[in-house]
Amino acid sequence: MAPSSTKRVRNTKLTRHFLIGNTAHILPHPSFPSSPPDGHTKGWTVYVRPLPNGPDITTWLKKVQFKLHHTYADASRTIEAPGPFEVTETGYGEFGVEIRLYFAPEAGEKAVYREHYLVLAPWGESKDQMERTNEVKAERLETVEFNEPTVEFFKQMTSEDQFNWLKVKKGRGKGKKPEFVFEGEVEPSTQLPEKGDGGKGGGLGSGGAWNRGFERQVVGQLREVEKVLDQSLEVERRGMEERRRKMEELGVAVAAK
C-alpha cells in the first residue's frame, strides 16, 4: 500500500448513519411466490441499508456477511457491493443474525460484527397496523464512526460523488424501491433529515422514520426518564436524611448512657 493510505487524519472522525433491520410477512405473501418448505410460516428479509437521503453506503461498505441460524443451508450469506445488502428467507422462528461488515480497503479497518435479532411477530405501538398490513418491521439506526481515518479514505468520504446515486434516481424517477425516491426538497446529507417523507407515518423499513422529529421524540422520552430518576434520587436523599437524623438520635442516646 502507498504510504499516503496509511497516513491518518488526526483528531477527526467520520460518521455515517445506516440502518439494520428486517421485514417479515406471514406466508403466503406476494413477495414469496415459490412455495415455502414445510413448517415455514414466515417470509423475512434482513438488510443493511443507507439512510434514504444519505450518501452512498458503498463508499465505505464493500461487503456484508449475514450469518443465519445454523439450521439454514448455506448459513453464511455474503453480499458484495453494490448490494443491496439483504438476505431474504423463509422460516418459522426468530434468531439473532450475525452481520459482518467489511469496509472499503482504503479505510484500512478490519471487518466488524453487528447483530440483529430477527423479529417476525408484530410488536410495539404499531402492532395493530403491522397485523393489518401483514408487514412486520424491526429496524434500528446505527452510526458507524471511523476514528482518525486514513487520508485516502477521508477524501472518498467527503466527495460529492457519494450523492450521485440519489441524483440519478431523482432525474429518472425510478429506483428499486419507489418510496425511496428523493423529491429534491432537502439537500442530501449524512445528517438526519428534518422531516420524514410525510404520509408514511412511522414507516419503519422505509427509512422515513429516521428524522429530527423522531430524535426529539426519543430525547424527550429520555428526559421523562430522567425526571423519574430525579424523583427516585430525591426519595433516596430524603431517606438518607431521615437515617442520618436517626443515627444522630441514637448517637445522643448512646452518649447519654
Next chain:
Amino acid sequence: MASAGHITPNMSAISKSRSELRRPSRRWHLKDRRWKAVNQKEPERTFTQYDVHVETPSYDDEVYENNLTHNEWTKDETDYLMSVYREANGKWPIIVDRYDYEGSTRSMEDLKSRFYTVSATVLRLQTPISSMTASDFTLYETLSKFNPKQEASRKQLAEGHLYRGRHEVDEESVLLNELQRIMLQQATIENEREDLRRRLDYPRANTNGYQYNSSSALTQLWQQLLATDRMKKNQRLRPTGHPGFDGFNSSTSARPRDSNAGLDTNLPSRRGTRDSLPSATPQNSLPVDLSAAEMVRFGVVQNQDKLPSGVTFASDRLTKPRVAKSTVQTDKIATILQHAGVPELIPLPTPAVIEQFESIMAKVHTLLDIRKLAEKEEQELKVLS
C-alpha cells in the same frame, strides 16, 4: 647636677684653682665650683644650649573670649593646661600625670585636643592662613587635623596588641598564612580560567564580510540547512512552523502549495495570508478543504480528543453502559432503567440521544450508590437500636 662634687685639693699634684662655673639655669640659679688644672685651658663650657623652653600659645582675655571659648573648658583650666604644658616641657605623658585641675578626669587625648585647638587658633590669628609660610601651614594642618577619637582607638589597639597572648599571636599568624594561601589559590584559578577562556574562544572569521549578519541572510541559511536536513533520514532540525522563516508550509498534509517552496525561499517577505483565506477550517490538517457546513454534511467531526482506534458504533454507547462487571449489578441497572421507562433498545444513537442517555446513566449510578449506602445504614441502625 645640683650637688657637684668637690675634689679635695691634695688629691692632685697639679695646682688647681677654683673656678666658678655659672650655669645659666634660670630656675635654680645654682653655682657650682670645681677644681681645674692651672695651666689647662678651659674650653668654654656653657649649658645654655640645653636651656630650651617650650612655646605655648599666648592669648589675652579678649582673644580668649572671641576665639577660644569651649563648652567644656573654662579659661582658668585652659590657662592651667598651658602652665602644666610649660612645666612638663611639652611631654604629654608627664602632662597627663601631673594634670590635676579640680578633680578633672581628662584623658591625654582631651588635653591634646584642647591644646592643639588653642595652638592652631592662635597661630591662625597671628598669621592668616593665606600668608602662612610652608612650615607654619604644615604645623597648622597637623594641629587642626588632630582627631582625639581616632587617636584613642589607635592607642587602644596598640595596647591590645601589646598585651596579646602567645596563642593569639599564633592564631593570627595561622590566619595570615591561610589568607595568603587563599589569595594564591585565587590567582591560580583566575589564571586557569583565563587560559580556558582563551582556549574556548571562537575562531575569528578570516573573511572580512561575515555573510550571515542580517536576519534575512540568517533566514536564508536556516532554510538551506532545513532543506538539506529534510533530505536526511534522521532529521535534526525542527521547522519553526512559521512559513516566513521555514520557506514552506510545515503541515503534514501534502498540499499543492508545497510546490511553491522553492519560490518562497527566494522571497522571504512573501505574505502567507492570501493562501490561507479560502479554508474556513481552523487547522489545515484535513486533506480536503471543507467548510463547517460541508463537514456536517459529510459527517466529519473534528477536534476529538482521545479517539479510540479503528471503527466504533455509536449504538454501543447506548448498550455497553448497561452492562456492569457483575451480573447482579447489571440486573440492578436493568431494573432501574426498566422502572424509569428506558426501552431496552434505543433505535436512534444520535449525539443528542447519547448525551441524554449518558446523563441518565450517571443518575442511575448515583441512585445505585445511594441505595447501597442506604442498605448499609439500615443495617447499622438495626444493630444499634
